[in-house]
Amino acid sequence: MGDLAFGGRADFENAERGLVASSSPGVVRDADGRVVWDNDVYEFLDGSCPETVNPSLWRQSQLCAKQGLFEVTDGIYQVRGLDLSNMTLVEGDRGVIVIDPLVSVETAAAALGLYREHRGDRPVTGLIYTHSHVDHFGGAEGVIEPSAKVPILAPAGFLEHAVSENVYAGTAMARRAMYHTGVLLERSPDGMVGTGLGQTSSSGRVSLIPPNMDITHTGQEEVLDGVRIVFQLTPGTEAPSEMNFHFPERRALCLAENATHNLHNVLTLRGAVVRDARVWARYLDEAITMFVDDSDVAFASHHWPTWGRDTIAEFLAQQRDLYAYLHDQTLRLLNQGHTGIEIAEMIELPPALANAWHARGYYGSVSHNVKAIYQRYMGWFDGNPAHLWKHPPVEEAKRYVECMGGASRVMSLARDYAGHGDLRFAATLLGHAVFADPDNVDAKKALADVFQRLGQGAENGTWRNFYLAGAMELRDGIKPVPMSIAGGMTAGLSVEQVFDSMAIRVNGPKAWDEHVTIDWDITDSGDRYRMMLSDGVLIHRRAGGGDGEADLTLTLTRPQLFALIAGDGTEGITSTGDAAALHRLLAVMDAPEPDFPIVTP
DSSP states (O other): OTTOOTTOOHHHHHHHTTEEEOOSSOEEEOTTSOEEEESGGGGGGGSOOOTTSOHHHHHHHHHHTOOEEEEEETTEEEEESSSSSOEEEEEOSSSEEEEOOOSSHHHHHHHHHHHHHHHOOOOEEEEEOOBSSGGGTTTGGGTSOTTOOSOEEEETTHHHHHHIIIIITHHHHHHHHHHHHTTTSOBSTTSBOOOSSSSOOOOSOOOOOOOSEEEOSTTOEEEETTEEEEEEEOTTSSSSSBEEEEETTTTEEEOTTTSOSSOOOSSOTTOOOOOOHHHHHHHHHHHHHHHGGGOSEEEOSSSOOEESHHHHHHHHHHHHHHHHHHHHHHHHHHTTTOOHHHHHHHOOOOHHHHTOGGGSOSSSOHHHHHHHHHHHHHOSOOSOGGGTSOOOHHHHHHHHHHHTTSHHHHHHHHHHHHHTTOHHHHHHHHHHHHHHOTTOHHHHHHHHHHHHHHHHHOSSHHHHHHHHHHHHHHHHOOOOOSOOSGGGGGGGOOHHHHHHHHHHTBOTGGGTTOOEEEEEEETTTTEEEEEEEETTEEEEEEOOTTSOOOSEEEEEOHHHHHHHHTTOOOTTOEEEEOTHHHHHHHHTBOOOOTTOOSSOO
């Protein structure tokens, strides 16, 4: 742990500062009584750190588990510990402005209820999404009705990125997010203790109410319910669409998720577009010059606030230097011919950053962030022709096991490596044994044991969750995840995005010889689209006058389109032409597989 000051109490004092009240019990249920959030289950964190958890991660989890309504400064409150993220509430002339309504409708409603219990039944007079990740908009319908006539602010590009991340690759990301958040792991010193960014995600209903006001440029000012806000756009940082903003009269700075009390992800383990560490650092520097001299408190959408002008300045400067150092040193070393995997073993943070609690790798890590920076510039290929056309994992595993003398020999070697503390290579060997023969119960058990040891030693919360989730599935098989993100976001989908999601599901080889042309008349928007299936590709565009005749024309509303794609039939849809054309199209579309295997083939 180097020179980390485990005896220091400043973070604990800040995490508890301004506590108004905690929610008791810290449990949220949906309308059917199912528990979608339980913070009380982390009460075991009140004890001393056991041998099964990295002491640094234990400390971070203790801080993240603190739950309740907190006063940040005069007129600004946060609810923390009722979901992965924080909900911030800013009091205005007539009501309250909500910033980032958590993941689920149920937890958002509970957070707003806790606020109102202690601050009065103030109406929600504005809603702000700091960025395009689901834990910052999914609970919107828990604080306002979809038809509410209130300003809903978001950074430019919010809707496009919110949908593309959670719908286009949503099934695969949701599957990996089960590992990432440890949602199915037991909450205990032997299991899930947190993600580093917060405890985990709630599992309630996800919603999306589209914004009605875009923030389009840095320096833009808006007044919501008498509260003046100055915005700074930060695209390409922690999210493709993100923004910081300042409350001049409150001397308070909202940093969204651009500066939290950990090293964040340049590429999340659940999957996402690679972020730009270079611009991330530059926007943090811009925030310093724009806002710090006029700020007494800085708060974010995760963790606890930072108070005091000089402390905020140091915090932001170190966060800036953290991403800049990783970026610049990765580029320096890749230009000397090193690969991402090599660079990840070579980079060591400067002592001032390595010993800063808020720069520790609880959520992102130096290791996987360096690999992500390499990937952003150089892609997956390291330039070595031997790595250009490798066998897929199962075929490679069979050959490795054969060359090593069979599964028994591989397992014997793995035991030796594990016994000498080289758990990383033991996991590699046993991974080959499992992929070469997924019915090898002994290999799966041995790999699960190695994963468990790796997870319990990890400082990074998501690494721990990945290892322990992998061990769980090797032992018990795959369990369905009780949450669907994409299903709650249809209100935010454009027609083009619905068609894009259809194209992604086309089984190319199955559709090679199929040709279909369909026109879609969307009555509630007045738009007309031409869709063509050819060469295994589904193309769509706005229909023009010279397109010629379609095989089929469908006349329908956007909700009817959503229902059709969801498999709810064609009720209320009128058609002209060959009705079989739609059936031929749907017949070549695959259904996503939400529970695909990860640690076994």
